[in-house]
Amino acid sequence: MDPATLETSVAANGDLILIPAVPLNQQMVQHLWQEIRQILAQSNPPQLVLDFRNIQTIDSAGLALLQALNEYCRTNGIDVRYQDIAPKVERFLTFLNSAKGVAAGGEHLVRENWVSRLGIAVSAGLKDAREQISFSGSVAVAMVRVFTHAKPFRWRETWYYIQLCGADAMPIVSLISFLMGLIMAFQAAVQLRQFGGNIFVADLLALAFTRELGPFLTAVILAGRSGSAFAAEIGTMKVNEEVDALTVMGFDITEFLVMPKIYAMALAGPLLTCLSNWMGLMGGLVVGVIGLDLTASSFLQEAYEILDLSDVLTGLLKSFGFSIVVGAIGCLRGLQTEQGADSVGRQTTSAVVSGIFLIIFVDAIFTVIFHVFDW
Amino acid sequence: MGSSMMSAATESATDRPAETAPEIIRVEGLDLGYGGHALLRNMDFSVYAGEIVTVLGGSGCGKSTLLKALVGLLPPIKGRVIVGGEDITDQDPETLMRARRKMGVLFQSGALLGSLTLAENVALPLKEFTGLSREFIDAIVQLKLHLVHLEDYGHYMPAELSGGMRKRAGLARAMALDPEILFFDEPTAGLDPITAAEMDQLILQLNATLGTTMVVVTHELTSIFTISHRSIMLDRERQGIVAIGDPRALRLESSDTLVQAFFKRQAFPLDPSRRSDAR
Numbered sequence: 001m002d003p004a005t006l007e008t009s010v011a012a013n014g015d016l017i018l019i020p021a022v023p024l025n026q027q028m029v030q031h032l033w034q035e036i037r038q039i040l041a042q043s044n045p046p047q048l049v050l051d052f053r054n055i056q057t058i059d060s061a062g063l064a065l066l067q068a069l070n071e072y073c074r075t076n077g078i079d080v081r082y083q084d085i086a087p088k089v090e091r092f093l094t095f096l097n098s099a100k101g102v103a104a105g106g107e108h109l110v111r112e113n114w115v116s117r118l119g120i121a122v123s124a125g126l127k128d129a130r131e132q133i134s135f136s137g138s139v140a141v142a143m144v145r146v147f148t149h150a151k152p153f154r155w156r157e158t159w160y161y162i163q164l165c166g167a168d169a170m171p172i173v174s175l176i177s178f179l180m181g182l183i184m185a186f187q188a189a190v191q192l193r194q195f196g197g198n199i200f201v202a203d204l205l206a207l208a209f210t211r212e213l214g215p216f217l218t219a220v221i222l223a224g225r226s227g228s229a230f231a232a233e234i235g236t237m238k239v240n241e242e243v244d245a246l247t248v249m250g251f252d253i254t255e256f257l258v259m260p261k262i263y264a265m266a267l268a269g270p271l272l273t274c275l276s277n278w279m280g281l282m283g284g285l286v287v288g289v290i291g292l293d294l295t296a297s298s299f300l301q302e303a304y305e306i307l308d309l310s311d312v313l314t315g316l317l318k319s320f321g322f323s324i325v326v327g328a329i330g331c332l333r334g335l336q337t338e339q340g341a342d343s344v345g346r347q348t349t350s351a352v353v354s355g356i357f358l359i360i361f362v363d364a365i366f367t368v369i370f371h372v373f374d375w
Numbered sequence: 376m377g378s379s380m381m382s383a384a385t386e387s388a389t390d391r392p393a394e395t396a397p398e399i400i401r402v403e404g405l406d407l408g409y410g411g412h413a414l415l416r417n418m419d420f421s422v423y424a425g426e427i428v429t430v431l432g433g434s435g436c437g438k439s440t441l442l443k444a445l446v447g448l449l450p451p452i453k454g455r456v457i458v459g460g461e462d463i464t465d466q467d468p469e470t471l472m473r474a475r476r477k478m479g480v481l482f483q484s485g486a487l488l489g490s491l492t493l494a495e496n497v498a499l500p501l502k503e504f505t506g507l508s509r510e511f512i513d514a515i516v517q518l519k520l521h522l523v524h525l526e527d528y529g530h531y532m533p534a535e536l537s538g539g540m541r542k543r544a545g546l547a548r549a550m551a552l553d554p555e556i557l558f559f560d561e562p563t564a565g566l567d568p569i570t571a572a573e574m575d576q577l578i579l580q581l582n583a584t585l586g587t588t589m590v591v592v593t594h595e596l597t598s599i600f601t602i603s604h605r606s607i608m609l610d611r612e613r614q615g616i617v618a619i620g621d622p623r624a625l626r627l628e629s630s631d632t633l634v635q636a637f638f639k640r641q642a643f644p645l646d647p648s649r650r651s652d653a654r
Binding site for chain 2: 026029030033059060061063064065067068091092095338339340341342343
């Protein structure tokens with residue numbers, strides 16, 4: 001026991017008197033409580049008297065100490081009495097003790113078991129699938145309305161998003177595609193050189209980029225760059241009730257907010273894919289010229305000869321599909337945002353993750369279709 | 376809220392703390408603004424321990440700007456701000472930290488962290504700045520939530536609550552560390568009349584019982600007359616303080632037409648020649 005913190009004495013009738021020598025505040029209560037518990041554990045008196053003669057200041061932590069003390073004594077069958085309370089302290093205790101029956105412990109959430117959590121997750125997944133199907137339907141209807149001239153095509157908004165998703169993405173798409181072409185050419189050259197097949201690096205890159213890598217890389221970049229931006233933009237609008245305001249004014253949210261973004265992605269995606277294909281070849285060309293003793297013209301000639309129109313068109317068709325999917329899922333996640341800043345963050349992340357998953361899913365579908373039709 | 380509070384429905388600010396009460400906040404020659412452009416100029420005033428001071432004025436006059444300066448979120452263009460004995464003008468991190476330990480702020484929308492429950496929001500400063508055990512922190516959290524009558528809502532997320540409840544939760548968090556000074560940014564904005572009256576009564580009770588100094592930014596006339604010991608009125612056009620004093624006295628005695636128009640809720644004359652504040 002630290003006499004600087006707490007003095008004790010025993011009355012003639014056996015009551016234990018505790019006299020704290022420090023304020024009952026945030027800084028002191030923890031240490032004081034440890035002292036008191038030690039003393040009570042050793043002595044177990046019939047009644048405890050807490051003498052406030054030295055207490056001039058008390059705060060919420062001090063009240064928490066008193067509550068903990070009351071609870072401990074109640075559990076151990078010890079009566080508690082206070083004495084010599086200063087008027088200021090008494091007013092504080094009276095005011096805060098209007099919080100009667102406050103438990104010394106927060107509410108504890110009931111944790112579901114794994115079966116419940118699995119059920120909740122499956123239910124949420126099914127709900128999301130339903131929303132995606134419903135959203136796809138509303139997008140399709142909005143497209144039909146434009147083509148039948150029932151609704152105007154929003155050129156200004158679409159051009160704005162083409163600039164944002166397309167033109168502004170050119171540097172990053174170029175850089176990543178160039179570097180990917182460089183890397184692939186290096187990796188391929190190591191093997192092909194052994195068989196004297198240096199020139200086939202051009203074939204590899206041309207086919208890989210036009211049929212698969214170009215569309216895929218471009219789509220992933222768009223998902224991270226534009227899909228997340230759409231989700232954040234629409235999500236913030238939802239949090240600020242701007243979407244509700246548009247709805248109440250009579251705007252069709254899909255037609256007004258979503259379609260310009262999807263049209264922009266559908267136009268910008270294939271164009272960026274063409275850029276990606278070209279830059280990937282350029283990356284390979286650098287390796288071919290510097291490391292494989294090829295000439296630029298022989299490299300490009302080889303790439304030109306191996307490519308079919310179907311290779312280019314299938315790649316562009318994939319890119320078209322990927323871009324629409326990325327734009328749509330970004331907008332959907334934005335519309336699914338609930339109240340609060342953390343929901344905007346979650347949906348933005350989900351837009352990217354879902355976008356990448358859907359890119360691969362759609363890619364698998366296209367691969368099967370092209371195989372069936374031998375494209 | 377509880378019957379003890381409803382029975383004090385007509386309670387209003389008690390006598391102003393004695394003139395000898397120590398200065399808690401002092402502002403000297405203060406210019407405030409954004410991007411180097413001053414909104415408010417040459418402000419001088421003090422707030423004394425135990426006072427409730429309301430900061431009022433028309434929309435855009437700089438009330439929230441002044442509040443930001445007092446809590447150290449906005450460095451002044453010129454002048455000094457001393458809060459709780461700490462000169463926070465230079466925004467020195469350690470000085471700001473010491474000053475902020477003495478203050479609590481209720482922001483206009485509550486500013487609760489959306490990813491935490493109400494109880495976790497209130498516990499946050501206690502966990503961060505005290506060495507108290509989980510048991511004590513939980514008890515204090517429950518106490519604070521009970522003070523604002525949200526004791527059954529500790530496990531709720533902020534998004535699940537109404538605006539008024541979020542404000543009350545924000546107040547519970549602002550009080551978590553038992554600060555010497557509480558700042559309020561439009562505490563009754565957006566509240567229904569009953570909840571607004573209950574908020575006013577809570578402010579008065581906290582002041583009367585805990586002696587907490589309070590600075591309340593508001594333009595709600597009912598609140599101003601209910602809670603204020605003194606008021607500081609700002610004006611955008613005059614770029615500074617146009618009146619300081621007991622709002623009841625200002626309403627009756629001020630010859631300034633702007634002050635009169637504000638307190639009597641009248642349209643302010645647009646013709647400068649009809650205004651006593653004409654330069």
